[in-house]
Amino acid sequence: MRIDILTLFTEMCDRVLCESIIGRARAKGVIETHCHNIRDYTENKQKQVDDAPFGGGMGMIIQAQPVYDCFKAVEKMDERRPYVVYMSPQGKTLTQQKAFELSKLPRLVILCGHYEGVDERVLEEIVDEEISIGDYVLTGGELPALVLADTVARLVPGVLSSDECFTEESHFSGLLEYPQYSRPRVWRDREVPEVLLSGHHLNIKKWRRQKALERTLKKRPDMLESADLSKEDLQYIAQLKEKNQE
Ligand code: SAM
Numbered sequence: 001m002r003i004d005i006l007t008l009f010t011e012m013c014d015r016v017l018c019e020s021i022i023g024r025a026r027a028k029g030v031i032e033t034h035c036h037n038i039r040d041y042t043e044n045k046q047k048q049v050d051d052a053p054f055g056g057g058m059g060m061i062i063q064a065q066p067v068y069d070c071f072k073a074v075e076k077m078d079e080r081r082p083y084v085v086y087m088s089p090q091g092k093t094l095t096q097q098k099a100f101e102l103s104k105l106p107r108l109v110i111l112c113g114h115y116e117g118v119d120e121r122v123l124e125e126i127v128d129e130e131i132s133i134g135d136y137v138l139t140g141g142e143l144p145a146l147v148l149a150d151t152v153a154r155l156v157p158g159v160l161s162s163d164e165c166f167t168e169e170s171h172f173s174g175l176l177e178y179p180q181y182s183r184p185r186v187w188r189d190r191e192v193p194e195v196l197l198s199g200h201h202l203n204i205k206k207w208r209r210q211k212a213l214e215r216t217l218k219k220r221p222d223m224l225e226s227a228d229l230s231k232e233d234l235q236y237i238a239q240l241k242e243k244n245q246e
Contacts, residue, residue, distance in 0.1 A: 001031050001103065001106060001107070001156045002031070002034070002080070003032070003034070003107075003109075003110065003111065004035075004072050004082065004107075004108070004109045005035045005110045005113065005145050005149065006038055006074065006109065006110070007035060007036070007140075007141070007142055008037065008049065008140070008148065009110070009142050010036065010037045012142050013112075013142055013145065013149075014035045016146050016150075017033045020040060021154060022149070022150060022153050022206060025153065025156070025158070025159040025208065030159055030167060030199045031153050033153070033197065036070055038067055038070045038075055039066065040067040040070070040071040041066040041067075042065075042066045042111055043065065043066075045177060050063065050114075050120075053116065056118065057116075058116065059115050059116065060116060061115065061116055061117060062113060062117070062159045063119055063124075064118075064121050064125075067122045068109065070126060071109065071111070071122075071172055072160045073227065074109060075194070078107060079199070082109040082191065083102070083105050083107065083108055083128050083129070083149065084111065084115070084127050084129075085102075085108065085111070085127070085128065085129050085132075086108050086117065086123055086130045086141075087110060087112055087130075087131060087132075088117075088130040088131070088141070088145035089132050090130055090132065090137075091129070091130030091132040091147070092130070093132050093134060093135070094132065094133050094147070094148060094151070096172055097153060100172075101243040102148075103153075103155035109246040110141075110145040112140055112144070112145045113140065113141045114141065116142040132144070133147050140234065141172050152212045154166065163186065166193070173227070173228065174223060174226055174227030174228055175212045175213065175215075175223065175225070175227050176215045176220060177215075178207075178208040178211035178212045179195060179215070193207070195207045209233070212235055213233055213236055213237055213240070217237060
């Protein structure tokens with residue numbers, strides 16, 4: 001998969017994408033990430049990309065021309081058609097399901113806004129979808145773009161050591177993940193649950209499922225409404241609810 005980020009702050013994005021798991025996947029050629037400076041596509045000597053909003057009001061707006069020309073240049077860098085996402089507090093909130101869908105695409109272009117935003121006309125011209133990372137407003141689209149790039153890239157086959165790394169995780173199956181433990185077996189008088197040391201795979205699987213249900217009921221009961229639950233799961237949840245009422 002190829003991810004292109006259109007931004008006014010390429011170094012900020014590049015630095016993050018060079019690190020850790022995504023950086024290693026990039027070095028191995030499993031994914032490609034490129035950051036492009038919208039400012040390089042201005043047509044004025046001052047390299048100014050923004051101007052005041054028509055109609056008055058606070059702040060500045062990134063103009064349509066440099067964004068469009070930057071996008072057209074990036075589009076030509078690869079034969080595959082890109083899917084274009086504009087990071088915006090007005091978009092649909094990012095979910096694991098959306099990240100999974102995007103991870104199947106061959107090419108993703110992510111546009112970062114700044115100041116008061118981007119001229120609406122270029123958004124209408126090039127953007128396929130607006131995505132928000134939550135109901136709050138940041139100064140720019142760089143952190144949201146990095147959140148999106150990270151969450152999408154780690155779902156691309158070959159980036160993590162195995163698909164199980166994410167299929168077992170919170171939000172993938174509609175539940176929160178069970179608790180995890182590592183060495184030592186006892187730490188500050190706290191012991192690792194016995195079943196995890198038993199080597200009995202079926203019991204471990206059952207314990208983990210029950211813990212995932214317990215946690216989701218406790219921390220995010222809203223998620224249980226849309227989770228894929230078996231008859232056994234529903235019985236276990238009913239028992240937990242009964243216990244909680246005692
Ligand atoms: N004036 C805009 C509005 O009220 O909708 C907000 C502009 S914001 C200060 C500047 C840029 O940051 C946006 O163009 C967008 O790219 C990015 N941004 C801010 N908050 C975001 C969020 N929650 N999710 C995704 N992008 C966000």
